[in-house]
Amino acid sequence: MINSLWISKTGMEAQQMQLDTISNNLANVSTTGFKRSNVAFEDLMYQNLRQVGSATSEQSQLPTGLQLGTGVRVVGTARQFTQGNVQQSSNNLDVAIQGNGFFQVTMPDGTMGYTRDGSFKINAQGQVVTNNGFAVANGITVPTNAENLVISADGNVTASIKENGKMVDRQIGTIALASFINPAGLEPRGQNIYIETAASGQPNTGTPGLNGMGSLMQGYLETSNVNVVQELVTMIQTQRAYEMNSKAIQTSDQMLQKLGQL
Structure with missing residues:
Protein backbone atom coordinates (compact mmCIF):
# COMPACT_ATOMS: atom_id res chain seq x y z
CA MET A 1 0.00 0.00 0.00
CA THR A 82 14.98 19.33 -37.41
CA GLN A 83 14.79 22.21 -39.87
CA GLY A 84 12.44 25.03 -38.94
CA ASN A 85 10.45 26.99 -41.49
CA VAL A 86 12.37 29.68 -43.38
CA GLN A 87 10.65 33.05 -43.58
CA GLN A 88 11.65 36.09 -45.58
CA SER A 89 12.57 39.28 -43.76
CA SER A 90 13.36 42.83 -44.85
CA ASN A 91 16.87 42.88 -43.35
CA ASN A 92 19.87 41.95 -45.49
CA LEU A 93 21.78 41.03 -42.30
CA ASP A 94 19.31 38.23 -41.58
CA VAL A 95 20.73 34.87 -42.61
CA ALA A 96 19.11 31.44 -42.43
CA ILE A 97 20.79 28.05 -42.71
CA GLN A 98 19.03 25.73 -45.11
CA GLY A 99 20.26 22.35 -43.95
CA ASN A 100 22.88 21.18 -41.46
CA GLY A 101 25.21 23.39 -39.44
CA PHE A 102 25.57 26.19 -36.89
CA PHE A 103 26.85 29.75 -37.01
CA GLN A 104 29.98 30.25 -34.93
CA VAL A 105 30.18 33.21 -32.56
CA THR A 106 32.91 34.36 -30.19
CA MET A 107 31.81 34.46 -26.56
CA PRO A 108 33.02 37.13 -24.08
CA ASP A 109 35.45 34.63 -22.49
CA GLY A 110 37.02 33.85 -25.87
CA THR A 111 35.40 30.45 -26.30
CA MET A 112 33.27 29.52 -29.28
CA GLY A 113 29.48 29.39 -29.19
CA TYR A 114 27.12 27.95 -31.79
CA THR A 115 23.70 29.14 -32.87
CA ARG A 116 21.03 28.73 -35.54
CA ASP A 117 19.87 32.32 -35.00
CA GLY A 118 21.05 34.39 -37.96
CA SER A 119 19.41 37.71 -37.04
CA PHE A 120 22.71 39.60 -37.12
CA LYS A 121 23.39 43.26 -36.41
CA ILE A 122 26.31 45.71 -36.81
CA ASN A 123 27.89 47.21 -33.69
CA ALA A 124 29.63 50.57 -33.24
CA GLN A 125 32.90 49.14 -34.56
CA GLY A 126 31.25 47.83 -37.71
CA GLN A 127 31.49 44.19 -36.61
CA VAL A 128 28.73 41.72 -37.50
CA VAL A 129 27.34 40.50 -34.17
CA THR A 130 24.38 38.64 -32.69
CA ASN A 131 21.53 40.35 -30.86
CA ASN A 132 23.56 40.02 -27.65
CA GLY A 133 26.71 41.56 -29.16
CA PHE A 134 28.67 38.33 -29.70
CA ALA A 135 30.88 38.72 -32.77
CA VAL A 136 30.47 36.28 -35.64
CA ALA A 137 33.59 34.14 -36.02
CA ASN A 138 36.24 35.23 -38.54
CA GLY A 139 35.69 38.85 -37.49
CA ILE A 140 33.57 40.33 -40.28
CA THR A 141 33.83 44.14 -40.21
CA VAL A 142 31.66 46.25 -42.49
CA PRO A 143 33.33 49.46 -43.76
CA THR A 144 31.62 52.72 -42.84
CA ASN A 145 31.30 53.68 -46.50
CA ALA A 146 29.71 50.39 -47.56
CA GLU A 147 26.36 50.89 -49.28
CA ASN A 148 25.32 47.30 -49.87
CA LEU A 149 26.07 43.98 -48.19
CA VAL A 150 25.73 40.65 -49.98
CA ILE A 151 26.05 37.27 -48.28
CA SER A 152 26.28 34.43 -50.79
CA ALA A 153 25.02 30.89 -50.32
CA ASP A 154 28.59 29.67 -49.73
CA GLY A 155 29.28 32.25 -47.01
CA ASN A 156 31.24 34.92 -48.89
CA VAL A 157 30.45 38.42 -47.60
CA THR A 158 30.94 41.28 -50.05
CA ALA A 159 30.23 45.00 -49.72
CA SER A 160 29.79 47.70 -52.33
CA ILE A 161 32.29 50.47 -51.57
CA LYS A 162 32.65 53.80 -53.36
CA GLU A 163 36.21 54.28 -54.60
CA ASN A 164 37.25 57.17 -56.86
CA GLY A 165 33.64 57.89 -57.62
CA LYS A 166 32.86 54.30 -58.59
CA MET A 167 31.09 51.49 -56.73
CA VAL A 168 33.40 48.50 -56.28
CA ASP A 169 32.50 45.13 -54.74
CA ARG A 170 34.99 44.05 -52.08
CA GLN A 171 35.03 40.80 -50.14
CA ILE A 172 35.13 41.68 -46.44
CA GLY A 173 34.93 38.23 -44.91
CA THR A 174 33.41 34.76 -44.91
CA ILE A 175 30.88 32.92 -42.77
CA ALA A 176 31.85 29.33 -42.01
CA LEU A 177 29.53 26.77 -40.48
CA ALA A 178 30.19 24.10 -37.88
CA SER A 179 28.53 20.71 -37.56
CA PHE A 180 28.57 18.05 -34.83
CA ILE A 181 28.27 14.29 -34.98
CA ASN A 182 25.79 14.50 -32.08
CA PRO A 183 24.13 17.94 -32.00
CA ALA A 184 21.73 16.72 -29.30
CA GLY A 185 24.78 16.61 -27.01
CA LEU A 186 25.30 20.37 -27.23
CA GLU A 187 24.67 22.28 -24.01
CA PRO A 188 22.16 25.16 -24.30
CA ARG A 189 23.36 28.32 -22.56
CA GLY A 190 20.42 30.59 -23.31
CA GLN A 191 20.54 33.58 -25.67
CA ASN A 192 20.12 31.07 -28.53
CA ILE A 193 23.66 29.81 -27.90
CA TYR A 194 24.94 26.23 -27.59
CA ILE A 195 28.38 25.16 -26.48
CA GLU A 196 30.45 22.10 -27.27
CA THR A 197 30.50 19.20 -24.80
CA ALA A 198 32.14 15.79 -24.64
CA ALA A 199 28.81 14.28 -25.76
CA SER A 200 28.49 16.46 -28.87
CA GLY A 201 32.00 15.78 -30.09
CA GLN A 202 34.33 18.33 -31.61
CA PRO A 203 32.98 20.68 -34.29
CA ASN A 204 33.67 20.11 -37.96
CA THR A 205 33.94 23.47 -39.70
CA GLY A 206 33.45 23.98 -43.39
CA THR A 207 32.11 26.05 -46.24
CA PRO A 208 28.32 26.35 -46.47
CA GLY A 209 26.89 24.14 -49.18
CA LEU A 210 29.82 21.70 -49.20
CA ASN A 211 30.50 18.38 -47.45
CA GLY A 212 27.05 18.09 -45.94
CA MET A 213 26.86 21.67 -44.67
CA GLY A 214 23.70 23.66 -45.27
CA SER A 215 23.65 26.69 -47.54
CA LEU A 216 23.00 30.27 -46.45
CA MET A 217 19.97 32.34 -47.41
CA GLN A 218 20.37 36.10 -47.03
CA GLY A 219 17.23 38.00 -46.08
CA TYR A 220 15.62 34.98 -44.41
CA LEU A 221 15.30 33.68 -40.85
CA GLU A 222 14.73 30.16 -39.59
CA THR A 223 11.74 30.00 -37.26
CA SER A 224 11.29 27.69 -34.27
CA ASN A 225 10.63 24.03 -35.10
Missing part, protein backbone atom coordinates in the same frame (compact mmCIF):
# COMPACT_ATOMS: atom_id res chain seq x y z
CA ILE A 2 2.75 2.43 0.99
CA ASN A 3 4.68 1.47 -2.15
CA SER A 4 1.84 2.72 -4.35
CA LEU A 5 2.05 6.14 -2.69
CA TRP A 6 5.74 6.51 -3.51
CA ILE A 7 5.34 5.07 -7.00
CA SER A 8 2.57 7.54 -7.80
CA LYS A 9 4.70 10.34 -6.36
CA THR A 10 7.49 9.57 -8.84
CA GLY A 11 4.93 9.51 -11.64
CA MET A 12 3.59 12.94 -10.71
CA GLU A 13 7.11 14.39 -10.50
CA ALA A 14 8.00 12.97 -13.91
CA GLN A 15 4.84 14.31 -15.53
CA GLN A 16 5.46 17.71 -13.94
CA MET A 17 8.89 17.83 -15.56
CA GLN A 18 7.30 16.79 -18.86
CA LEU A 19 4.88 19.71 -18.53
CA ASP A 20 7.75 22.09 -17.72
CA THR A 21 9.50 21.02 -20.94
CA ILE A 22 6.32 21.48 -23.00
CA SER A 23 5.83 24.92 -21.48
CA ASN A 24 9.36 25.92 -22.47
CA ASN A 25 8.75 24.70 -26.02
CA LEU A 26 5.55 26.73 -26.29
CA ALA A 27 7.18 29.80 -24.73
CA ASN A 28 9.81 29.72 -27.49
CA VAL A 29 7.44 29.14 -30.39
CA SER A 30 8.49 32.53 -31.84
CA THR A 31 12.20 32.28 -30.96
CA THR A 32 14.42 32.38 -34.04
CA GLY A 33 16.27 29.10 -34.59
CA PHE A 34 14.84 27.46 -31.45
CA LYS A 35 14.83 23.65 -31.32
CA ARG A 36 12.19 21.83 -29.32
CA SER A 37 13.00 19.38 -26.52
CA ASN A 38 11.29 16.18 -25.49
CA VAL A 39 11.58 14.23 -22.25
CA ALA A 40 12.89 10.68 -21.98
CA PHE A 41 11.60 8.49 -19.14
CA GLU A 42 12.91 5.27 -17.61
CA ASP A 43 11.53 2.89 -15.00
CA LEU A 44 13.24 2.66 -11.63
CA MET A 45 14.77 -0.45 -10.06
CA TYR A 46 12.56 -3.43 -9.23
CA GLN A 47 12.01 -5.41 -6.05
CA ASN A 48 12.75 -8.97 -7.10
CA LEU A 49 10.49 -11.02 -4.81
CA ARG A 50 10.60 -14.19 -6.86
CA GLN A 51 13.39 -14.90 -9.33
CA VAL A 52 12.26 -15.88 -12.80
CA GLY A 53 13.59 -19.28 -13.85
CA SER A 54 14.22 -20.48 -10.32
CA ALA A 55 13.51 -24.16 -9.65
CA THR A 56 10.19 -25.13 -8.13
CA SER A 57 11.08 -28.83 -8.18
CA GLU A 58 13.70 -31.09 -9.66
CA GLN A 59 11.84 -31.08 -12.97
CA SER A 60 10.30 -27.62 -13.22
CA GLN A 61 11.15 -23.93 -13.19
CA LEU A 62 9.20 -20.74 -12.70
CA PRO A 63 8.04 -19.44 -16.12
CA THR A 64 7.67 -15.93 -14.70
CA GLY A 65 9.03 -14.14 -11.68
CA LEU A 66 7.61 -11.63 -9.24
CA GLN A 67 9.04 -8.17 -9.62
CA LEU A 68 7.49 -5.02 -8.18
CA GLY A 69 8.40 -1.74 -9.79
CA THR A 70 9.31 1.35 -7.76
CA GLY A 71 8.29 4.07 -10.18
CA VAL A 72 9.63 6.25 -12.96
CA ARG A 73 12.10 9.07 -13.42
CA VAL A 74 13.14 11.52 -16.14
CA VAL A 75 16.48 10.42 -17.52
CA GLY A 76 17.07 13.26 -19.96
CA THR A 77 15.79 15.88 -22.36
CA ALA A 78 16.71 15.55 -26.02
CA ARG A 79 16.60 18.38 -28.54
CA GLN A 80 15.20 17.78 -31.99
CA PHE A 81 17.40 19.59 -34.53
CA VAL A 226 7.99 23.80 -32.35
CA ASN A 227 4.71 22.33 -33.62
CA VAL A 228 2.01 23.95 -31.49
CA VAL A 229 -0.61 21.26 -32.21
CA GLN A 230 1.81 18.48 -31.27
CA GLU A 231 2.77 20.25 -28.04
CA LEU A 232 -0.88 20.78 -27.06
CA VAL A 233 -1.70 17.10 -27.69
CA THR A 234 1.30 16.07 -25.57
CA MET A 235 0.17 18.51 -22.89
CA ILE A 236 -3.25 16.82 -22.71
CA GLN A 237 -1.61 13.40 -22.42
CA THR A 238 0.66 14.73 -19.66
CA GLN A 239 -2.31 16.18 -17.79
CA ARG A 240 -4.20 12.89 -17.95
CA ALA A 241 -1.16 10.93 -16.77
CA TYR A 242 -0.71 13.35 -13.86
CA GLU A 243 -4.39 12.98 -12.92
CA MET A 244 -4.16 9.16 -13.00
CA ASN A 245 -1.14 9.20 -10.69
CA SER A 246 -2.92 11.55 -8.29
CA LYS A 247 -5.95 9.25 -8.41
CA ALA A 248 -3.74 6.31 -7.44
CA ILE A 249 -2.59 8.29 -4.39
CA GLN A 250 -6.21 9.03 -3.44
CA THR A 251 -7.13 5.34 -3.82
CA SER A 252 -4.18 4.26 -1.66
CA ASP A 253 -5.22 6.79 0.97
CA GLN A 254 -8.79 5.47 0.98
CA MET A 255 -7.56 1.88 1.40
CA LEU A 256 -5.35 2.93 4.30
CA GLN A 257 -8.37 4.63 5.91
CA LYS A 258 -10.29 1.36 5.65
CA LEU A 259 -7.45 -0.45 7.41
CA GLY A 260 -7.43 2.19 10.13
CA GLN A 261 -11.14 1.63 10.76
CA LEU A 262 -10.78 -2.12 11.43
Whole structure:
Protein backbone atom coordinates (compact mmCIF):
# COMPACT_ATOMS: atom_id res chain seq x y z
CA MET A 1 0.00 0.00 0.00
CA ILE A 2 2.75 2.43 0.99
CA ASN A 3 4.68 1.47 -2.15
CA SER A 4 1.84 2.72 -4.35
CA LEU A 5 2.05 6.14 -2.69
CA TRP A 6 5.74 6.51 -3.51
CA ILE A 7 5.34 5.07 -7.00
CA SER A 8 2.57 7.54 -7.80
CA LYS A 9 4.70 10.34 -6.36
CA THR A 10 7.49 9.57 -8.84
CA GLY A 11 4.93 9.51 -11.64
CA MET A 12 3.59 12.94 -10.71
CA GLU A 13 7.11 14.39 -10.50
CA ALA A 14 8.00 12.97 -13.91
CA GLN A 15 4.84 14.31 -15.53
CA GLN A 16 5.46 17.71 -13.94
CA MET A 17 8.89 17.83 -15.56
CA GLN A 18 7.30 16.79 -18.86
CA LEU A 19 4.88 19.71 -18.53
CA ASP A 20 7.75 22.09 -17.72
CA THR A 21 9.50 21.02 -20.94
CA ILE A 22 6.32 21.48 -23.00
CA SER A 23 5.83 24.92 -21.48
CA ASN A 24 9.36 25.92 -22.47
CA ASN A 25 8.75 24.70 -26.02
CA LEU A 26 5.55 26.73 -26.29
CA ALA A 27 7.18 29.80 -24.73
CA ASN A 28 9.81 29.72 -27.49
CA VAL A 29 7.44 29.14 -30.39
CA SER A 30 8.49 32.53 -31.84
CA THR A 31 12.20 32.28 -30.96
CA THR A 32 14.42 32.38 -34.04
CA GLY A 33 16.27 29.10 -34.59
CA PHE A 34 14.84 27.46 -31.45
CA LYS A 35 14.83 23.65 -31.32
CA ARG A 36 12.19 21.83 -29.32
CA SER A 37 13.00 19.38 -26.52
CA ASN A 38 11.29 16.18 -25.49
CA VAL A 39 11.58 14.23 -22.25
CA ALA A 40 12.89 10.68 -21.98
CA PHE A 41 11.60 8.49 -19.14
CA GLU A 42 12.91 5.27 -17.61
CA ASP A 43 11.53 2.89 -15.00
CA LEU A 44 13.24 2.66 -11.63
CA MET A 45 14.77 -0.45 -10.06
CA TYR A 46 12.56 -3.43 -9.23
CA GLN A 47 12.01 -5.41 -6.05
CA ASN A 48 12.75 -8.97 -7.10
CA LEU A 49 10.49 -11.02 -4.81
CA ARG A 50 10.60 -14.19 -6.86
CA GLN A 51 13.39 -14.90 -9.33
CA VAL A 52 12.26 -15.88 -12.80
CA GLY A 53 13.59 -19.28 -13.85
CA SER A 54 14.22 -20.48 -10.32
CA ALA A 55 13.51 -24.16 -9.65
CA THR A 56 10.19 -25.13 -8.13
CA SER A 57 11.08 -28.83 -8.18
CA GLU A 58 13.70 -31.09 -9.66
CA GLN A 59 11.84 -31.08 -12.97
CA SER A 60 10.30 -27.62 -13.22
CA GLN A 61 11.15 -23.93 -13.19
CA LEU A 62 9.20 -20.74 -12.70
CA PRO A 63 8.04 -19.44 -16.12
CA THR A 64 7.67 -15.93 -14.70
CA GLY A 65 9.03 -14.14 -11.68
CA LEU A 66 7.61 -11.63 -9.24
CA GLN A 67 9.04 -8.17 -9.62
CA LEU A 68 7.49 -5.02 -8.18
CA GLY A 69 8.40 -1.74 -9.79
CA THR A 70 9.31 1.35 -7.76
CA GLY A 71 8.29 4.07 -10.18
CA VAL A 72 9.63 6.25 -12.96
CA ARG A 73 12.10 9.07 -13.42
CA VAL A 74 13.14 11.52 -16.14
CA VAL A 75 16.48 10.42 -17.52
CA GLY A 76 17.07 13.26 -19.96
CA THR A 77 15.79 15.88 -22.36
CA ALA A 78 16.71 15.55 -26.02
CA ARG A 79 16.60 18.38 -28.54
CA GLN A 80 15.20 17.78 -31.99
CA PHE A 81 17.40 19.59 -34.53
CA THR A 82 14.98 19.33 -37.41
CA GLN A 83 14.79 22.21 -39.87
CA GLY A 84 12.44 25.03 -38.94
CA ASN A 85 10.45 26.99 -41.49
CA VAL A 86 12.37 29.68 -43.38
CA GLN A 87 10.65 33.05 -43.58
CA GLN A 88 11.65 36.09 -45.58
CA SER A 89 12.57 39.28 -43.76
CA SER A 90 13.36 42.83 -44.85
CA ASN A 91 16.87 42.88 -43.35
CA ASN A 92 19.87 41.95 -45.49
CA LEU A 93 21.78 41.03 -42.30
CA ASP A 94 19.31 38.23 -41.58
CA VAL A 95 20.73 34.87 -42.61
CA ALA A 96 19.11 31.44 -42.43
CA ILE A 97 20.79 28.05 -42.71
CA GLN A 98 19.03 25.73 -45.11
CA GLY A 99 20.26 22.35 -43.95
CA ASN A 100 22.88 21.18 -41.46
CA GLY A 101 25.21 23.39 -39.44
CA PHE A 102 25.57 26.19 -36.89
CA PHE A 103 26.85 29.75 -37.01
CA GLN A 104 29.98 30.25 -34.93
CA VAL A 105 30.18 33.21 -32.56
CA THR A 106 32.91 34.36 -30.19
CA MET A 107 31.81 34.46 -26.56
CA PRO A 108 33.02 37.13 -24.08
CA ASP A 109 35.45 34.63 -22.49
CA GLY A 110 37.02 33.85 -25.87
CA THR A 111 35.40 30.45 -26.30
CA MET A 112 33.27 29.52 -29.28
CA GLY A 113 29.48 29.39 -29.19
CA TYR A 114 27.12 27.95 -31.79
CA THR A 115 23.70 29.14 -32.87
CA ARG A 116 21.03 28.73 -35.54
CA ASP A 117 19.87 32.32 -35.00
CA GLY A 118 21.05 34.39 -37.96
CA SER A 119 19.41 37.71 -37.04
CA PHE A 120 22.71 39.60 -37.12
CA LYS A 121 23.39 43.26 -36.41
CA ILE A 122 26.31 45.71 -36.81
CA ASN A 123 27.89 47.21 -33.69
CA ALA A 124 29.63 50.57 -33.24
CA GLN A 125 32.90 49.14 -34.56
CA GLY A 126 31.25 47.83 -37.71
CA GLN A 127 31.49 44.19 -36.61
CA VAL A 128 28.73 41.72 -37.50
CA VAL A 129 27.34 40.50 -34.17
CA THR A 130 24.38 38.64 -32.69
CA ASN A 131 21.53 40.35 -30.86
CA ASN A 132 23.56 40.02 -27.65
CA GLY A 133 26.71 41.56 -29.16
CA PHE A 134 28.67 38.33 -29.70
CA ALA A 135 30.88 38.72 -32.77
CA VAL A 136 30.47 36.28 -35.64
CA ALA A 137 33.59 34.14 -36.02
CA ASN A 138 36.24 35.23 -38.54
CA GLY A 139 35.69 38.85 -37.49
CA ILE A 140 33.57 40.33 -40.28
CA THR A 141 33.83 44.14 -40.21
CA VAL A 142 31.66 46.25 -42.49
CA PRO A 143 33.33 49.46 -43.76
CA THR A 144 31.62 52.72 -42.84
CA ASN A 145 31.30 53.68 -46.50
CA ALA A 146 29.71 50.39 -47.56
CA GLU A 147 26.36 50.89 -49.28
CA ASN A 148 25.32 47.30 -49.87
CA LEU A 149 26.07 43.98 -48.19
CA VAL A 150 25.73 40.65 -49.98
CA ILE A 151 26.05 37.27 -48.28
CA SER A 152 26.28 34.43 -50.79
CA ALA A 153 25.02 30.89 -50.32
CA ASP A 154 28.59 29.67 -49.73
CA GLY A 155 29.28 32.25 -47.01
CA ASN A 156 31.24 34.92 -48.89
CA VAL A 157 30.45 38.42 -47.60
CA THR A 158 30.94 41.28 -50.05
CA ALA A 159 30.23 45.00 -49.72
CA SER A 160 29.79 47.70 -52.33
CA ILE A 161 32.29 50.47 -51.57
CA LYS A 162 32.65 53.80 -53.36
CA GLU A 163 36.21 54.28 -54.60
CA ASN A 164 37.25 57.17 -56.86
CA GLY A 165 33.64 57.89 -57.62
CA LYS A 166 32.86 54.30 -58.59
CA MET A 167 31.09 51.49 -56.73
CA VAL A 168 33.40 48.50 -56.28
CA ASP A 169 32.50 45.13 -54.74
CA ARG A 170 34.99 44.05 -52.08
CA GLN A 171 35.03 40.80 -50.14
CA ILE A 172 35.13 41.68 -46.44
CA GLY A 173 34.93 38.23 -44.91
CA THR A 174 33.41 34.76 -44.91
CA ILE A 175 30.88 32.92 -42.77
CA ALA A 176 31.85 29.33 -42.01
CA LEU A 177 29.53 26.77 -40.48
CA ALA A 178 30.19 24.10 -37.88
CA SER A 179 28.53 20.71 -37.56
CA PHE A 180 28.57 18.05 -34.83
CA ILE A 181 28.27 14.29 -34.98
CA ASN A 182 25.79 14.50 -32.08
CA PRO A 183 24.13 17.94 -32.00
CA ALA A 184 21.73 16.72 -29.30
CA GLY A 185 24.78 16.61 -27.01
CA LEU A 186 25.30 20.37 -27.23
CA GLU A 187 24.67 22.28 -24.01
CA PRO A 188 22.16 25.16 -24.30
CA ARG A 189 23.36 28.32 -22.56
CA GLY A 190 20.42 30.59 -23.31
CA GLN A 191 20.54 33.58 -25.67
CA ASN A 192 20.12 31.07 -28.53
CA ILE A 193 23.66 29.81 -27.90
CA TYR A 194 24.94 26.23 -27.59
CA ILE A 195 28.38 25.16 -26.48
CA GLU A 196 30.45 22.10 -27.27
CA THR A 197 30.50 19.20 -24.80
CA ALA A 198 32.14 15.79 -24.64
CA ALA A 199 28.81 14.28 -25.76
CA SER A 200 28.49 16.46 -28.87
CA GLY A 201 32.00 15.78 -30.09
CA GLN A 202 34.33 18.33 -31.61
CA PRO A 203 32.98 20.68 -34.29
CA ASN A 204 33.67 20.11 -37.96
CA THR A 205 33.94 23.47 -39.70
CA GLY A 206 33.45 23.98 -43.39
CA THR A 207 32.11 26.05 -46.24
CA PRO A 208 28.32 26.35 -46.47
CA GLY A 209 26.89 24.14 -49.18
CA LEU A 210 29.82 21.70 -49.20
CA ASN A 211 30.50 18.38 -47.45
CA GLY A 212 27.05 18.09 -45.94
CA MET A 213 26.86 21.67 -44.67
CA GLY A 214 23.70 23.66 -45.27
CA SER A 215 23.65 26.69 -47.54
CA LEU A 216 23.00 30.27 -46.45
CA MET A 217 19.97 32.34 -47.41
CA GLN A 218 20.37 36.10 -47.03
CA GLY A 219 17.23 38.00 -46.08
CA TYR A 220 15.62 34.98 -44.41
CA LEU A 221 15.30 33.68 -40.85
CA GLU A 222 14.73 30.16 -39.59
CA THR A 223 11.74 30.00 -37.26
CA SER A 224 11.29 27.69 -34.27
CA ASN A 225 10.63 24.03 -35.10
CA VAL A 226 7.99 23.80 -32.35
CA ASN A 227 4.71 22.33 -33.62
CA VAL A 228 2.01 23.95 -31.49
CA VAL A 229 -0.61 21.26 -32.21
CA GLN A 230 1.81 18.48 -31.27
CA GLU A 231 2.77 20.25 -28.04
CA LEU A 232 -0.88 20.78 -27.06
CA VAL A 233 -1.70 17.10 -27.69
CA THR A 234 1.30 16.07 -25.57
CA MET A 235 0.17 18.51 -22.89
CA ILE A 236 -3.25 16.82 -22.71
CA GLN A 237 -1.61 13.40 -22.42
CA THR A 238 0.66 14.73 -19.66
CA GLN A 239 -2.31 16.18 -17.79
CA ARG A 240 -4.20 12.89 -17.95
CA ALA A 241 -1.16 10.93 -16.77
CA TYR A 242 -0.71 13.35 -13.86
CA GLU A 243 -4.39 12.98 -12.92
CA MET A 244 -4.16 9.16 -13.00
CA ASN A 245 -1.14 9.20 -10.69
CA SER A 246 -2.92 11.55 -8.29
CA LYS A 247 -5.95 9.25 -8.41
CA ALA A 248 -3.74 6.31 -7.44
CA ILE A 249 -2.59 8.29 -4.39
CA GLN A 250 -6.21 9.03 -3.44
CA THR A 251 -7.13 5.34 -3.82
CA SER A 252 -4.18 4.26 -1.66
CA ASP A 253 -5.22 6.79 0.97
CA GLN A 254 -8.79 5.47 0.98
CA MET A 255 -7.56 1.88 1.40
CA LEU A 256 -5.35 2.93 4.30
CA GLN A 257 -8.37 4.63 5.91
CA LYS A 258 -10.29 1.36 5.65
CA LEU A 259 -7.45 -0.45 7.41
CA GLY A 260 -7.43 2.19 10.13
CA GLN A 261 -11.14 1.63 10.76
CA LEU A 262 -10.78 -2.12 11.43
